[in-house]
Amino acid sequence: MTQVNLSGFKKRKRGGRAFGFKAFCKPGYPVDFNGLFHQNINTLLELGSPETNLCSGMQSWSFQLELHRQPSVHISLFIIEEPTEASSHSHCNHCVYIFLKVIVDYSSGWGHHMICNKKFHFVVPSKETATATPASLSHEGNSRGSDATTAALKSNLIELHGHLMHGVLHMSGFGHLLCINGVEKSSELAGHEIMDLWDRICTGLRARPLYSGTRMKVSLTDIARKKSMDLKLIHGVAYGEPWFSRWGYRFGRGSFGVTQPMYQKAIQAIQGIPLCLLVHQLGSSNHEIPIILHRYQMMSSNSLFTLGHLFHFMLELKTHLPQESSMASDNTSIVLDTACRWSPKRVEMAARVIVDALRKAEHRWVSRQEVRDAARVYIGDTGLLDFVLKSLGNHIVGNYTVRRRVNPVTKVLEYCLEDISCTFPNQDNLSHIDPWGQRMKLQLMKDIFYLYKYILNEQSPAALITKIFTAIPVAARIILDTKHLIKDYGGELCPNIGENLMVLCTIWLRDNIGTNEGIMKALPPYEVIILPAYATVEDLKKEVQRFFREMYWGLRSFIVESIIGLNTKDSDLILKLVQVQSQFVVKGRIVEKGINIDEIYECGINNHIIDCLCGANEDDGERMISCDICDVWQHTRCVRIANDEDVPHVFLCSSCEHDIAHLPSLP
Incomplete structure (x- = not known):
């Protein structure tokens, strides 16, 4: 497919308006959305810059979202209006996959929604989907270019894969998040920041009355991975919910016949595995697992009894460690606001002074005022001290964690140092070039991956002898097959109708x-x-x-x-x-x-009969094959067809095979 050139959008249009990334579509910014969805989307588009040649003649608008002011960094958000008449696919497969026949509420069956006249695509391109071609000339106002350039401009942006974000909202207010990609796609944004943007867009545009029964709902297919690990499995074991649950996305439907009770029982089964049993069964054949368990038992202030406790503690610990993009010095866990008026060097110096003052207190709790007074001997800027004291709470600086609490008696804010240099073995001679926080995070990710691989993903033959371990692959498969999630965006907002x-x-x-x-x-x-x-x-x-x-x-x-x-x-x-x-x-x-x-319905005309061995009787979007005799469709995975090379010239379902086997032989 011809690549769409969006390189020119990396820079703001001269004189064009830039919107704050973190505030975009928050209440009142860039405007108040007081109407219904189809009215709110038109209000938003009036603020965008009209674009041409992005999607084969479809109307398009761009928004420049400012990530940082100094230095100036922007990303581009494109909104493309796709009329059904101009679409190559009038029916929406995503609506079909999320639909369940067992739902009798008319407002819930997505496959039985009528096809809308329009749908709107929200796209944040990645570097791969915004390859550099002469198309930027059109954006910069230069009309010069060859016919080949004009042809290249007419590629369809919404058909490309690999965007940082791609979501679609139907005119009726229902929609689907098709993809998000974070730092692993060479993005300057983390996946959760892009997800925050999508959630703000949906929240800002929904505006339906609570009692209407037609609330805005958005689906997604959860295939999120982090360093080759499935996030829905890791977060399912740690929190009992998928990674997307932090934005309110919950179980929509499972693939391969998985139901919500099956999903919940699978999570509970893995979460409840006792760590002592893991050590007993795996310790003799895998010496690394007992070391990892002991490492985090020593770090946790509460006892870790089950596998769920262990993963929960490890992921919580990860959130308190420095991010990969900010590991430059001992104070790497101090998050600098883009509007911070102090240089990183001054912030680092103030952090060192505060840690030295706390070190002299010999591990006792010290009031905020006492710490501040001791640091003022070396740092005269009280505003800088206040900023750093606010940022340091429960963060790692060098070989110490700076603890912060409110004294339960005096109600005064207090600080204390916790020496964590001895937490890991073989971590001596810590240097400024390789700060402890960075090394700890690398070790933590290594340990999470090791447990994921050898407990959740690959069990040894010796472990599978035990009944409790034979259940892990089954439970993990059920969790991985729970892909379709839904968020109901509610309807607390009512349109401003005045006296109407x-x-x-x-x-x-x-x-x-x-x-x-x-x-x-x-x-x-x-x-x-x-x-x-x-x-x-x-x-x-x-x-x-x-x-x-x-x-x-x-x-x-x-x-x-x-x-x-x-x-x-x-x-x-x-x-x-x-x-x-x-x-x-x-x-x-x-x-x-x-x-x-x-x-006229999203599900269209579908005469396929689905009767799979897994119990599925509806299209769930997974790969299927039909029997050449009875035309019944079944999952290729369920009939042990791994890839296209394994597809037989003639496929028979088990029922037809059984019937043929019992036919009388010909004379």
Whole structure:
């Protein structure tokens, strides 16, 4: 695929507006989003810079997000509006995979959502997807270029893989996070920072009433990895939840027939494995595991009894150690604000003075004022001292951890030093070139990977003899097969309607023959309809007809006929009806001929019969193969087909094989 050139976007447009990265889409920034989703997205796009030639003629906007002011560093966020008419794939597979037939709530079945007229892509390109070509000329205002350059500009940005972030939101407010990539993609941002950006965008744009039942929901497929380790397995054992749970993403559905109770039991099974049993069973064949367990038992202030306790402590310890990008000196764990007016050298000097003052206290707790007074002998800038004292709490400086607490009696802030140079064996002669915090983090990551590999991922034959260890591969597989997560963004915010009326409406389609029999798979989610204070029933019908035509691709010729359950005249005021019922089901039909009703839903026409050995009876997005006799689809993994080379010329499911084996032989 031709690469899209975005190199010109690394620099701000001359005179263009830059938005703060960490504040983007927070409440009130860059604007207040007080409307419904489709209104809020239009409000946001008005602030962007229109772009051309990014996605085959689709409308696009760019936002310059400022990471640092000194030196000036920006990243580009692109929003691409993809009309269904211009899309190569009108149906959304992500909606299909997250859909469960067992859900009977009409507002929950994603596969039974109607196809929207538009969806919006949010893309932060990586260096690989923003390769340098002459396309930057267009961005910089230079119109010179060859026909080849123009052709290169028309590549489709949303079809490229490997972006730092790519999410899509349907016009109805439902969406999917397709990918995030952090430092391992040579990004200046960590994965959690990019995830924060996505979460702020979704939170800022959602704005649906709490009682509407049509809250904004976003799905993702959890394949996050860190240094070749699956994060959902590591975090599942440590916290009982996936890594994405810190942003509110929870179990949506599992692949290969995995259910939520199976997922919870798998996590509990691994979390509850006693460490003493691990040492007893593995200590004789693997001498490194007892050393690792003893190392962190000594460091923890609480006893570590189970594998869940151990992983929880190790990951919590990791959060208190310096990040890889800031390991330059002894005070590496002090996080400098980009607006900090002191140089790193002065901050480092102040930290050393404070640690020396605490060292003289001989491990006793010292009040903040006492530490500050002792340090002022060498550092006259009290503002600098206050900044460093605030930043040092429970962080590592050199061979010490600076502890901070509030005295339970005096309620005064106190500090104390904890010598951690003897925590690890063979860690003598610590130098400024290789600070202890960095070495400790490297050792910690090495230990986590070792436990992941030899306990969670690869069990020795000797360990598998024990019943409790035979359950680990099964439980780990269940956790890894739980990929589809969902976040419900709630609906605490209501649109600012002033003196207008707000009602909730959905539609019920009937066939064109004239009968009253419904032909719909499910009701669409209830939508908010805003009407003037003295609107009539006729006004409501017109507004519902307009709204659903603009919202859904298959309803572009939708005609409203009546309101179910109401025996009213068109001239009656809605104000009188709202007091009795604020939710309405409007009956209507599609005038346009030749429309297949199944084609207007995200799930489309799917006549595949899925009956896999794992128990799955729905498409979960995993690789499948169909039987050449009965056309039943099954997972390739479940029938032991590892790759394309192993696919047989004729595949028979186990049922058909059994039937053929019992056929009478021919004479």
